[in-house]
Structure formats: structure tokens, C-alpha cells
Amino acid sequence: MKKVVIFARVSSSNGSQDYERQINDLQVLASTNNWTVEAVFAEKISGAKKNADRTELMNMIDYINTHNINKVLVTELSRLGRDTLQVLQAIEMLNQNKVSVFIQNYNIETLTSEGEINPMSQFLITILAEVARMERKTIRERVASGYQNFRSNGGKVGRKVGYTKSDEAMKEEYAEEIRLLKKGYSLRNIAKLTNTSINTLRKLNHLT
Known part of the structure; x- marks a missing residue:
């Protein structure tokens, strides 16, 4: 059964x-x-x-x-x-x-x-995935348009040179990801659950 x-x-x-x-x-x-x-x-x-x-x-x-x-x-x-x-x-x-x-x-x-x-x-x-792809594409286009307008008006984007996040800031921003790492979830499964890149998850390993 x-x-x-x-x-x-x-x-x-x-x-x-x-x-x-x-x-x-x-x-x-x-x-x-x-x-x-x-x-x-x-x-x-x-x-x-x-x-x-x-x-x-x-x-x-x-x-x-x-x-x-x-x-x-x-x-x-x-x-x-x-x-x-x-x-x-x-x-x-x-x-x-x-x-x-x-x-x-x-x-x-x-x-x-x-x-x-x-x-x-x-x-x-597959149909749903395509819908999601189009939604993300629309969001990216809107963000890109906003960045372009910001730059056109003399604005600057991006982090300051040499900027790195502290461990405390990482713990606060990625609290759920760290919790899942501690519970033994695979990087691939956590990436799918949280939409966080595997490279970022690898960097978080030392915080667990």
C-alpha cells in the first residue's frame, strides 16, 4: 500500500x-x-x-x-x-x-x-517553466531600463571597490540557507528551494 x-x-x-x-x-x-x-x-x-x-x-x-x-x-x-x-x-x-x-x-x-x-x-x-521564464525576462528588462535611466541621470550602481560582506551580514541575509545547510540538505536542493546560487551556498558552508 x-x-x-x-x-x-x-x-x-x-x-x-x-x-x-x-x-x-x-x-x-x-x-x-x-x-x-x-x-x-x-x-x-x-x-x-x-x-x-x-x-x-x-x-x-x-x-x-x-x-x-x-x-x-x-x-x-x-x-x-x-x-x-x-x-x-x-x-x-x-x-x-x-x-x-x-x-x-x-x-x-x-x-x-x-x-x-x-x-x-x-x-x-514545461509550459509553466516557460511562463516563469517570460516573467523573469520582463522583470530583468524593467530593472535594466531603470538602471539605464539612473545612469543617464549621473547615478552610479554597484558596490564600492573592495567591498565584502561581513560574516554577520551573510548570516542575516542567508539565515534560511544556512539553516538548510546545517540540516544536511544538498546544495542542489537548497538552490532549488531558495533560488540561491550554488557558488553562494558554497561560500556559506564555513558559517554552518
């Missing part, structure tokens, strides 16, 4: 009944498929946060890694995260750990029974 966990998410502006609907729907799904629900994780979140700052998501990942969970059940893909990048990072990390995500409204899983990427889910994820 497959061991699964349920993950639910609502905006902080919604009531607790939304949790109940998602959880009840997924419990029925699990019962129909003879899956054993080992745990339920639910978060109420407002505003965009890094995955590493999402307590319930991180608790779920810790639980999965220590309880041999086969699947994560969600009612829809957006329940894994508020924005596309969060969703893609979470799915990729779970896939690498051979944990499949079952998306109820599409009735598909991210992995096959052999633990390989499901082609249909990969198609969906």
Missing part, C-alpha cells in the same frame, strides 16, 4: 473551511486508491515567500525524507505555491527524491510507477 501525505494551501484572507474542503477531497482520493495518508500539511500564507521560508512546506519535506513517503497529494498545482517558480522548485526537488506529486484536478502524477518523469506532467511543467 502506498504511503502518501496531503498538502493544502489557502490565502490568509480565506477561512479554515477551504482547508477542510481540500483535505476531505484528498482523503477520499486516497481511500479510493487504497493509499494510506500518513500526515496532512496545510499552510495559510499571504504574500510571496521563498520556499525555504514556508514552514509547512519545509516540515513536509523533512517528514517525507524520514518516513519513506511515495506521493504528495494536492487538489491543484497552485496549492504547491503562490507563484510558478515556487511550484517548479518544489516539484523538481520532490522528483529528484523520487516522490511523486499527484495533482487531483488534472488526474496526473509527476512521476510514473517506475519513478521516471511522467511525460504528460512534464508537458504541463
Whole structure:
């Protein structure tokens, strides 16, 4: 019998009944498929946060890694995260750990029974990745335009020559990354969770 966990998410502006609907729907799904629900994780979140700052998501990942969970059940893909990048990072990390995500409204899983990427889910994820790429491209273009206008008006950008961050400043800025390093997460998984470069994570190793 497959061991699964349920993950639910609502905006902080919604009531607790939304949790109940998602959880009840997924419990029925699990019962129909003879899956054993080992745990339920639910978060109420407002505003965009890094995955590493999402307590319930991180608790779920810790639980999965220590309880041999086969699947994560969600009612829809957006329940894994508020924005596309969060969703893609979470799915990729779970896939690498051979944990499949079952998306109820599409009735598909991210992995096959052999633990390989499901082609249909990969198609969906590829579309989402392209959307995320376009969003990041738009942001970069806006930032570049702002920098250009700033320079045109005599402004200077960049750090002062010889500037380096102190260890204390690094600890404050990368507190979540350091916490994950101490817990033994791989650099690749932390990079996917936090969107922090692997080179930066290597530099943080001496602070753990």
C-alpha cells in the first residue's frame, strides 16, 4: 500500500473551511486508491515567500525524507505555491527524491510507477517553466531600463571597490540557507528551494 501525505494551501484572507474542503477531497482520493495518508500539511500564507521560508512546506519535506513517503497529494498545482517558480522548485526537488506529486484536478502524477518523469506532467511543467521564464525576462528588462535611466541621470550602481560582506551580514541575509545547510540538505536542493546560487551556498558552508 502506498504511503502518501496531503498538502493544502489557502490565502490568509480565506477561512479554515477551504482547508477542510481540500483535505476531505484528498482523503477520499486516497481511500479510493487504497493509499494510506500518513500526515496532512496545510499552510495559510499571504504574500510571496521563498520556499525555504514556508514552514509547512519545509516540515513536509523533512517528514517525507524520514518516513519513506511515495506521493504528495494536492487538489491543484497552485496549492504547491503562490507563484510558478515556487511550484517548479518544489516539484523538481520532490522528483529528484523520487516522490511523486499527484495533482487531483488534472488526474496526473509527476512521476510514473517506475519513478521516471511522467511525460504528460512534464508537458504541463514545461509550459509553466516557460511562463516563469517570460516573467523573469520582463522583470530583468524593467530593472535594466531603470538602471539605464539612473545612469543617464549621473547615478552610479554597484558596490564600492573592495567591498565584502561581513560574516554577520551573510548570516542575516542567508539565515534560511544556512539553516538548510546545517540540516544536511544538498546544495542542489537548497538552490532549488531558495533560488540561491550554488557558488553562494558554497561560500556559506564555513558559517554552518
